[in-house]
Amino acid sequence: MNRRTMLTTSALAVVAALSLSATLARAEETLKIGFVGVTSGPAAAWGTSTCARCRRWRRC
Numbered sequence: 001m002n003r004r005t006m007l008t009t010s011a012l013a014v015v016a017a018l019s020l021s022a023t024l025a026r027a028e029e030t031l032k033i034g035f036v037g038v039t040s041g042p043a044a045a046w047g048t049s050t051c052a053r054c055r056r057w058r059r060c
Helices: 001-025 046-058
Strands: none
Touching: none
């Protein structure tokens, strides 16, 4: 390996390590999931059943 290849490889390894550590640090944050749906009118059956499924999933 010549010097240029070794420096490039080392720089890429450092960048990869830093980006991985930043990703892992962000993984500890809370993930909030929202829901927007119709709960009245003709499509109320779809919206209310989806809300009920979300509530059941949240308890798990």
